[in-house]
Amino acid sequence: MTLTPPIAKKVPLKRTHHGDTFVDNYEWLRDKDDAEVIAYLEAENAYTEQETAGLAELRGQIFDEIKSRTQETDxxxxxxxxxxxxxxxxxxxxxxxxxxxxxxxxxxxxxxxxxxxxxxxxxxxxxxxxxxxxxxHDFFSLGAFSISQDGNLLAYSTDTEGDERYTLRFKDLSTGELLADTIENVSTGATWAIDHRHVFYQTVDESWRPDTVWRHTLGTPTEQDQKVFHEPDESYWVGFGSTRSEKYLMIWVGSKITTECLVLESADPEGEFRVVLPRVDGVEYSVEHAVVKGEDRFLIQHNGSVNGWGTEGEKAENFLLAEAPVDNPEDQRILVPHRADVRLEDVDAFADHLVLNYRREALTRLAIWPLDENGYGEYEEMTFDEELYSVGAGSNPEWSQPLLRLVYTSFITPAKVYDYDLATGEMLLRRSQPVLGDFDANDYVQHREWATTADGTRIPLSVVLRKDVPDGPAPTLLYGYGSYEASTDPSFSVARLSLLDRGIVFVVAHVRGGGEMGRAWYDNGKTLTKKNTFTDFVSAAQYLIDSGRTSPQHLVADGGSAGGLLMGAVANLAPELFNGILANVPFVDPLTSILDPSLPLTVIEWDEWGNPLAEREVYEYMKSYSPYENVEAKDYPSILAITSINDTRVLYVEPAKWVAALRATKTGDSHLLLKTEMNAGHGGVSGRYEKWKEAAFEYAWIVDKTGGSLDYRQR
Known part of the structure; x- marks a missing residue:
């Protein structure tokens, strides 16, 4: 029996804010305990399965390719x-x-x-x-995996639903036996005090916001756990950790624009945490512990004044680094001043050196900064040969060690793990990610191009393809994200080879709202400038078409989560530029979500999107770009939306409503598909084989919509 596209019933619900009334016909889909909702999602799944059945052979080929290129026992x-x-x-x-x-x-x-x-x-x-x-279990995710300082105890947490509510357990590594201590419904992390008896963990509120830190003493009932910190302000979340030196435990409190840190010596786990620097609205800072000339110091990275903490002056938007005595953190001396062209991202402290992590010209950078008897030496930036690459510190848990573990990769270079010898400067290759079969990095090229927007902004593009892809309009996948100052840095993907080898060009549009070009790049793609994210992506697509790189018949757009919002907005803005749009766990009903403080993480998000409840201007601006509320009776490209029913970050109801509205409104005969994972969360299915199957499903659809070759070698 041939299935017809599922049509969701309309149940009009009026929503009125700032004098504006919106009629939401599909809000009823929010109740996943309703059998009718589940039946609708399953009908969409069945329809998607039917409509993609012709790609089954290609899916199988791609899955086999991913599997055959992967060293499974490793x-x-x-x-x-x-x-x-x-x-x-x-x-x-x-x-x-x-x-x-x-x-x-x-x-x-x-x-x-x-x-x-x-x-x-x-x-x-x-x-x-x-x-x-x-x-x-149909789903599994490992959260915390924390070894006590003496190496005898393990604290680990697991999630078997996909809703990011974890169960924390403890194991005696000397005997292999699980301890009786079990703590339910915790957030991901767990941190040991240096005495190996106390462990700190976090819980979340009803909106899934980590808001409380607890101290557990091994061997005691959970009911006796002590609440050591609670943050009542719903716009802040709470994190916990320790310095690499393990001398200090740290509570992190942060909104999107403001942070605060509290510290406690780990040797005194039952003591009182103290604030390092009181929170100042709009100022973010981080703290690391270093020992300089035998004295404990706090290294403080912040975006306050360019002249230093508590002084007048323009904002150090790209952050600066200062040092201060641990007993007087406001007495700061600037070590690394603010630069408009460099975004300082992190500093790692070790016994005899620092590692600076920063970003310049849309690429990650790393510098080694020695500490000696005279204090701070001269730091030196590490250099690499490729035009596009990513480099960062790997696993370096020890405070004092002669080697620094680094990880290097690019779009065409499998990840390489190095140990950098601090004494000699030698880079010691420890491992290169194995890629089985006939893979040869020399068959591929990567380079930077730039698209220019209507306002004159140059948007960096990362372009990756096989060398032998002919000139002229080529099958192309354009990826974008553009939110939360997150950067899409070059990285290697075994699975992506199945696209490249079918003649598909892979392009990343580093649009505003991301962090590739510094804090201003982010600030100009959020709140009341959010539309820049969408128009930047459209400019990137138009550039690829105008330059002859591709054509609308061969171009597919791809993005997930907040990048799924980008996909929905682009579908409304410029549907004629694309033959297909892939939207993973897409945030396509943002106004409904951000208007509801009871939903997971909404209040925290107001610094990112604005508060439409309080501000009419924000409400009107968000409504003007919300994909769900701007669906029109026009031809759209083929759309594949993928979601997970247990997602707590972007609820399944958003893509479900979006697809329902599109199906009832759009014109033309392009495919419109919704696939809901019925046992997964925000990250999709779990287990590597299931993830490979999901990648094969998506990639087969991309090959079909771009017009890529079914078999590259037969092109």
Whole structure:
């Protein structure tokens, strides 16, 4: 029997704000406990399955390609912590990884052992097998994985629903036995105090906002756990961690534009946390502990005045770095001044050096800064050969170590793990991500191009393709995100090879709202400038078409979550430029969500989008771009929307309503498909094989809509 497109019933619901009334016909889809809602979602799934059945063979080919290129039995580069080498393993046929360790053979040995995933490893301990933890569950996610400083205890948390509510458990690593302590409904993290008896964790409020820090003492009932901090302001969330030195425990409190840090010496876990610097509206800061010339110092990165904390002057929007005594954090001396062309992102402190992480010209940068008897030496930026790349610190848990673990990658270079020798400056390659089969990086090229918007802004584009793709309109996938100052940095993908090898050009549009070009780039793509994100993406698409790179018949747009909002907005703004739009967990009903403070994370989001409840201007601006509220009777490109029923960040109801409105309103005969994962959360399905199947499903659709070759070698 051939299925017809599901038509959702209309149940008009009036919503009135600032004198404006909007009739929402599909809000009834929000109740996932309603059998009629589930029946509708399942009908959409069945229709999607029918309409994509012709791609089944191609999906199978792509899945097989991903699988054949992946070294299924594998392990990571061991990282030293204390007297152990820690690493993860994957086994052929197993969906999830194993967390393992083996003993260090010599106190002076910092060279990771050469281990083989398919050969028995001497002294190996399997600390956690996620395959066993996942048994009997359709979904599994590992949250916390925290080893006590003495190496004897493990705190770990698991989520088996996809709703990001975790169960925290404890394991005695000397015996392998689980302790009786179990804590339900916690957030992801867990942090040990240095005494190995106290562990700190967080819980969330009804809106899924991490708001409270608790202290648990091993061996005591959960009911006796002590609340050590609570943040009542719904626009702030709470984080917890410790410095690399493990001398300080830290509570982080932050909104989108303001932060505050509280510290406590880890040796006194039952003491009182103290505020480092009181929160100042619109000022963000972070704190790291360093020891300089034998004295404890706080390294404070902030975006207050360019002249220093508490002084007059223009805002250091790209952040500066200062140092201060731990007992007087306001007595600051600027170490790295603010620069308009460099976004300072992070500083890592070690016993005898610092690592600066920053961004310039849309690329990540990293510099090593030695500490010696005279204090701060000269820092030196590391250089790399490729035009596009990403570099960052890897796993470096030890306060004092002679090597610095780095990870380097690009769109065409599989991830490389290096140990940088701090004494000699030598880069020691420890591992290059294996890609099986006939992969040769020399078959591909990557480069930067620039699109210009109507307001004259130059938008960086990252372009990746096979060398032998002919000139002229080519099948092209244009990806974008553009929110939360998140940057889409170059990274290698085994799965993406299945697109590139079919002649598809992959392009990333680094639109405003992201963080690639500094804080101003972000500020000019949020709140009342959010439309820049959408018009930047349209300009990128138009540039690719005008330059002859592609044509509307061969161009597909792709984005997820807040990038899914971008997809929905672009579908309304310039549907004629695309043959297809892929929207993953798309935030396409933003005004409804941001108007409802009871929904997960809404109040926190007001600094990102504005507060439409309080401000008419924000309400009208958001309504003018909301994809759901701007669906029109016109031809749209083919659209594939994918969501998850247990998503707590972007509720499934948003794409469900969007698709229902499109189906009832749009003209033309382009495909409109909704796929709902019925046992997953914001990150989609779990387990690597299921993720490969999902990638194959999406990529087969992309190949079809771009006109890519079914088999590259037969083009």
């Amino acid at each position: 392990l990571s580069v061991p990282t030293r912590m204390g007297n152990w080498w820690y690493y993860s393993r994957t086994l052929e046929g197993k969906s999830y990884g194993l967390q393992c360790r083996c003993p260090v053979d010599s106190p002076d040995n910092w060279t990771p052992p050469t281990l083989s995933a398919d050969i028995e490893i001497a002294g190996e301990q399997i600390l956690l097998d996620s395959n066993l933890e996942a048994e009997g």
